[in-house]
Amino acid sequence: MSLIVALDPPEGVEGVRWCISLIDRLDNVPAGFKVGLPLIVREGVKGLREVVSVMNTELVIADLKLADIGYVMSLVTRAVAEAGVNTVIAHAFTGTEGALEELLRVCNELGIKLVLVAFMSHLGAAKVMKKVFMDLLDVVKEINAWGAVLPATIPEVVREGRRYLGTAFKILSPGVGAQGAEPGDALCAGADYEIIGRLITRAENPLEATFNVIRKQGERVRACRGT
Amino acid sequence: MSLIVALDPPEGVEGVRWCISLIDRLDNVPAGFKVGLPLIVREGVKGLREVVSVMNTELVIADLKLADIGYVMSLVTRAVAEAGVNTVIAHAFTGTEGALEELLRVCNELGIKLVLVAFMSHLGAAKVMKKVFMDLLDVVKEINAWGAVLPATIPEVVREGRRYLGTAFKILSPGVGAQGAEPGDALCAGADYEIIGRLITRAENPLEATFNVIRKQGERVRACRGT
Numbered sequence: 001m002s003l004i005v006a007l008d009p010p011e012g013v014e015g016v017r018w019c020i021s022l023i024d025r026l027d028n029v030p031a032g033f034k035v036g037l038p039l040i041v042r043e044g045v046k047g048l049r050e051v052v053s054v055m056n057t058e059l060v061i062a063d064l065k066l067a068d069i070g071y072v073m074s075l076v077t078r079a080v081a082e083a084g085v086n087t088v089i090a091h092a093f094t095g096t097e098g099a100l101e102e103l104l105r106v107c108n109e110l111g112i113k114l115v116l117v118a119f120m121s122h123l124g125a126a127k128v129m130k131k132v133f134m135d136l137l138d139v140v141k142e143i144n145a146w147g148a149v150l151p152a153t154i155p156e157v158v159r160e161g162r163r164y165l166g167t168a169f170k171i172l173s174p175g176v177g178a179q180g181a182e183p184g185d186a187l188c189a190g191a192d193y194e195i196i197g198r199l200i201t202r203a204e205n206p207l208e209a210t211f212n213v214i215r216k217q218g219e220r221v222r223a224c225r226g227t
Numbered sequence: 228m229s230l231i232v233a234l235d236p237p238e239g240v241e242g243v244r245w246c247i248s249l250i251d252r253l254d255n256v257p258a259g260f261k262v263g264l265p266l267i268v269r270e271g272v273k274g275l276r277e278v279v280s281v282m283n284t285e286l287v288i289a290d291l292k293l294a295d296i297g298y299v300m301s302l303v304t305r306a307v308a309e310a311g312v313n314t315v316i317a318h319a320f321t322g323t324e325g326a327l328e329e330l331l332r333v334c335n336e337l338g339i340k341l342v343l344v345a346f347m348s349h350l351g352a353a354k355v356m357k358k359v360f361m362d363l364l365d366v367v368k369e370i371n372a373w374g375a376v377l378p379a380t381i382p383e384v385v386r387e388g389r390r391y392l393g394t395a396f397k398i399l400s401p402g403v404g405a406q407g408a409e410p411g412d413a414l415c416a417g418a419d420y421e422i423i424g425r426l427i428t429r430a431e432n433p434l435e436a437t438f439n440v441i442r443k444q445g446e447r448v449r450a451c452r453g454t
Binding site: 008011036037038040041042043044045046047064065066067068069070072075076078079080091092093094095096097098099100101117120121122123124125126127128129131132135136138139 | 235238263264265267268269270271272273274291292293294295296297299302303305306307318319320321322323324325326327328344347348349350351352353354355356358359362363365366
């Protein structure tokens with residue numbers, strides 16, 4: 001199972017209830033759920049705990065995109081761990097000493113998987129992140145993170161990431177659906193998981209949309225691997 | 228007035244009450260207060276609003292260190308704006324198109340000052356951020372942010388930032404006190420504000436500690452300017 005569903009409530013809805021209803025309808029079919037910073041900031045640990053308590057998937061991800069000194073990132077991670085999260089997303093660009101090194105220690109202590117953003121898909125990423133892409137992958141290796149985030153919308157970046165990281169790291173790829181990539185594109189380029197939001201969460205029948213995505217992922221992967 | 232007080236509750240205390248008590252004792256003497264992501268994630272917008280409601284300073288800063296696509300950063304900014312925050316800290320690292328450009332638009336719409344992190348003081352910052360320091364300053368200029376965060380612990384970086392940015396941008400410098408810089412060091416190097424946490428918030432008499440800092444800042448600035 002290579003599908004993670006991003007739960008990003010539309011503006012104006014009651015976020016916790018919206019998430020719980022979706023999780024309920026998706027029947028724990030995905031490999032994981034990802035909750036973003038907007039919901040967490042709105043609702044705090046209390047609201048996050050309510051949402052997480054109804055999940056029963058392998059991955060329960062807080063997409064915090066942490067980018068601070070180690071002490072601050074650790075405090076935030078402890079807070080979301082209390083809510084039941086088992087995977088945290090931080091940026092690779094803050095580096096190891098004084099930052100991710102300390103975060104990793106706290107993640108290990110709490111049994112949290114650490115995933116690092118090594119590239120992003122928006123146009124502005126070309127200005128700074130592109131220049132230091134290999135350094136960001138180096139940080140993923142040095143820290144021995146559980147995984148890296150690489151955009152499905154730029155399959156060449158996923159391919160290069162896989163080549164450089166080898167098979168000891170998971171690759172999680174957002175950008176499928178509303179942002180333009182097709183289900184299976186990132187998997188074919190070497191990703192382990194595709195993160196999909198609106199294509200599923202805004203569908204009239206989210207569970208049916210989930211099965212459609214899984215079927216398309218399978219077809220695409222069989223085609224690209226020539227099996 | 229060049230002092231911003233960072234309100235970072237120690238672990239284990241009830242954060243909202245701790246902040247309110249400190250704000251009360253500091254009698255709105257500082258130019259601003261800065262609240263960090265750990266408190267915001269723990270307490271959500273509701274807790275943040277309680278804390279902010281007792282502040283009456285020029286600057287009310289949410290130190291979110293945002294580093295995401297524009298849409299996500301905008302949602303988080305809307306949430307903290309509802310709580311009464313008037314200044315938001317994001318990273319310059321994500322670049323303009325698809326990221327900070329959109330955040331700036333939302334900040335302008337909401338009357339929020341945008342401050343961008345252009346360098347950090349921990350050792351790991353030397354790995355990636357140092358390589359792209361000039362690019363990060365370029366992003367601050369391109370976006371026409373209200374200000375930039377540059378570390379008081381590396382006065383040369385503050386000096387270079389001031390030289391490159393000119394006088395149209397505010398420079399906010401954390402790292403004074405517990406992290407090693409002396410009050411006034413960053414001001415001498417060209418900063419507009421020094422951000423101070425523990426030196427004031429953990430003092431037996433925080434208001435007295437505040438006046439001590441302000442006196443030291445004045446002495447140091449007079450000495451370095453030779454007046």
